[in-house]
Amino acid sequence: MRDERVKWALLLPAVGWILTFTIYPLVYSLSLSFQNWNLTSPPQWVGLANYLRALQDPRMHNALRTTGLFVAATVTIELVLGFALALLFYRPIWGSRALRAVVVAPLFTSPIALAFLGMMLFHEEDGPIAHLLRMLGLPRVHWLSDPATALGSLILLDVWQWTPFAFLVFLAGLAGVPQEPIEAAIVDGAGRWAVLRHVLLPLLAPVAVTALLFKFIYSVKVFDLAFGLTGGGPGISTEVLALYIHRQGLEFFNLGYASALSYVFLVLVVLGCTVLLLRVRRLYEVA
Amino acid sequence: MHSAPAPGAAAVRGRLKARPEVALRRNGEAFLVGLVLVATLIWVLFPLYWALVTSFKEPTETFRPTFLPFLQFRPTLANWQDQFRLAGRDILKDLSNSLLVAASSALLALGLGSMAGYALARFPFQVGPIRNHDIASWFLSQVVIPPVVVVIPFFLFMQRLGLLDTRLGLTLAHTTMNLPLATLLMRDTFLGIPVEVEEAALVDGASRWTVLWRVVFPLASPALVSTGILAFAFSWNEFIYALTLTFERATTIPLLIAGAKMSQGIQFWFVSVRVLLALLPPVLLALSVQRYVVRGLTLGAVR
Numbered sequence: 001m002r003d004e005r006v007k008w009a010l011l012l013p014a015v016g017w018i019l020t021f022t023i024y025p026l027v028y029s030l031s032l033s034f035q036n037w038n039l040t041s042p043p044q045w046v047g048l049a050n051y052l053r054a055l056q057d058p059r060m061h062n063a064l065r066t067t068g069l070f071v072a073a074t075v076t077i078e079l080v081l082g083f084a085l086a087l088l089f090y091r092p093i094w095g096s097r098a099l100r101a102v103v104v105a106p107l108f109t110s111p112i113a114l115a116f117l118g119m120m121l122f123h124e125e126d127g128p129i130a131h132l133l134r135m136l137g138l139p140r141v142h143w144l145s146d147p148a149t150a151l152g153s154l155i156l157l158d159v160w161q162w163t164p165f166a167f168l169v170f171l172a173g174l175a176g177v178p179q180e181p182i183e184a185a186i187v188d189g190a191g192r193w194a195v196l197r198h199v200l201l202p203l204l205a206p207v208a209v210t211a212l213l214f215k216f217i218y219s220v221k222v223f224d225l226a227f228g229l230t231g232g233g234p235g236i237s238t239e240v241l242a243l244y245i246h247r248q249g250l251e252f253f254n255l256g257y258a259s260a261l262s263y264v265f266l267v268l269v270v271l272g273c274t275v276l277l278l279r280v281r282r283l284y285e286v287a
Numbered sequence: 288m289h290s291a292p293a294p295g296a297a298a299v300r301g302r303l304k305a306r307p308e309v310a311l312r313r314n315g316e317a318f319l320v321g322l323v324l325v326a327t328l329i330w331v332l333f334p335l336y337w338a339l340v341t342s343f344k345e346p347t348e349t350f351r352p353t354f355l356p357f358l359q360f361r362p363t364l365a366n367w368q369d370q371f372r373l374a375g376r377d378i379l380k381d382l383s384n385s386l387l388v389a390a391s392s393a394l395l396a397l398g399l400g401s402m403a404g405y406a407l408a409r410f411p412f413q414v415g416p417i418r419n420h421d422i423a424s425w426f427l428s429q430v431v432i433p434p435v436v437v438v439i440p441f442f443l444f445m446q447r448l449g450l451l452d453t454r455l456g457l458t459l460a461h462t463t464m465n466l467p468l469a470t471l472l473m474r475d476t477f478l479g480i481p482v483e484v485e486e487a488a489l490v491d492g493a494s495r496w497t498v499l500w501r502v503v504f505p506l507a508s509p510a511l512v513s514t515g516i517l518a519f520a521f522s523w524n525e526f527i528y529a530l531t532l533t534f535e536r537a538t539t540i541p542l543l544i545a546g547a548k549m550s551q552g553i554q555f556w557f558v559s560v561r562v563l564l565a566l567l568p569p570v571l572l573a574l575s576v577q578r579y580v581v582r583g584l585t586l587g588a589v590r
Contacts, residue, residue, distance in 0.1 A: 007410035014403035021463040025440035108573040110524035112541040113565040126350030221433045224526040242435040249439040262436040
């Protein structure tokens with residue numbers, strides 16, 4: 001009987017905290033999304049008007065496309081690179097322990113600091129990358145000033161920061177892989193690729209799914225990096241969803257419209273996670 | 288997995304012996320792996336090194352392709368000194384704000400999170416169809432919510448409560464951000480401590496509180512410290528809440544960096560100093576809890 005009271009006393013503060021500081025704001029934001037409000041005049045109920053506006057907003061379409069590209073590129077590149085590096089360095093090779101330690105640094109570099117660091121590195125006249133390209137006789141790249149390449153630069157910085165995440169997750173996965181099936185496959189005469197494809201990959205599938213899901217979630221939220229490196233520019237070529245919503249809400253103070261956009265965003269993220277989870281689960285049930 | 292009987296290790300060795308080129312391939316391979324290692328290390332470290340080097344260069348030297356202090360350029364402390372002389376008050380203010388907000392939000396999240404984590408690890412919950420792991424998943428699901436979705440209502444609430452541009456307001460936001468992490472990692476930790484240890488103490492006549500303070504917390508303390516350090520680092524690096532909820536008195540280090548754009552052009556020699564100030568504490572802290580990094584970033588899903 002006393003345990004019954006104790007357990008709720010322990011759990012409820014945390015639950016209450018999240019209800020107060022996350023769920024209540026979410027509900028409030030949902031109701032805001034059906035209103036027009038810019039802080040100066042009283043709010044007005046407008047029904048679904050904000051959502052209809054979102055459907056036709058070219059800048060929203062651009063944000064969706066930009067975010068989609070960013071997520072697809074970063075997740076793919078980082079998972080592939082991270083997996084390859086983990087395969088190379090999970091054995092106790094000289095230097096692999098140092099590498100494990102060193103890669104923690106990008107992961108804990110504040111993204112806004114990384115953005116400014118990126119401005120130094122990508123400086124088109126005299127940055128270190130520009131110097132290197134010149135030395136190699138390669139043409140100049142407009143890293144940040146060309147709408148066609150700015151998103152690529154953003155992706156590159158994210159790859160620098162987050163490939164270590166996939167690397168470390170796969171290392172943890174490889175450490176848990178049993179040796180017997182691999183040895184058995186080698187004994188049976190399987191080549192390296194066959195072992196990788198038919199033994200190692202299926203064993204690592206659960207870890208890969210976790211890496212994929214978490215990186216998807218982290219990528220889709222991207223804000224700081226774009227805010228700092230390009231501010232969404234040139235033009236709106238790197239204006240990702242979080243950046244656009246933040247602008248609508250806290251620069252233009254279209255609070256209702258921004259709330260509607262954030263609900264579209266939230267639904268898409270949740271949908272994305274669900275689809276990923278379902279598809280990927282089917283994948284490794286087959287394998 | 289295989290139908291034919293295993294030929295045994297001897298056969299494998301035989302197979303290797305039958306192909307003398309294997310040894311050679313191994314050597315070539317070691318060389319390649321070493322090459323990849325060096326390339327990766329350079330790729331990871333160069334940006335950080337560049338920030339460090341730039342901070343010790345004369346402003347006029349900033350854009351020259353020189354990498355080695357003493358050999359290629361004369362290092363100077365002038366940027367660090369100027370930065371603290373010109374903007375010392377802002378820097379110290381933002382550093383202390385960052386420190387206070389990160390420490391208090393980490394402690395708050397840790398307190399609430401260990402309580403909830405302990406409850407979820409030790410007691411059965413059942414409310415209708417909801418069980419312990421459903422509650423844990425609910426905490427996990429909080430990670431999915433993009434901060435930009437809640438930052439607008441947060442701004443309005445803080446405004447109404449008079450908490451805009453206060454460290455308290457930002458602390459509340461950061462605690463919310465770190466609470467799922469603390470709850471899930473601590474639940475994991477308590478699940479790993481055998482119940483028998485606690486039961487033994489209870490049988491010996493200790494009260495629940497004594498057991499918690501004298502038995503459970505000491506056993507959980509490494510995890511507590513590591514989780515707290517991670518929460519501290521995440522709060523230190525957090526930007527979107529800080530950008531929205533603070534603007535002058537309660538600004539943190541990430542805002543100090545973001546502010547560098549507004550001054551006359553970007554003065555990279557000063558930026559590099561600020562970047563290092565922002566970057567070093569969380570990176571060093573994370574290095575001290577290396578074993579927890581993956582666990583922290585996947586909220587306990589991968590150890």
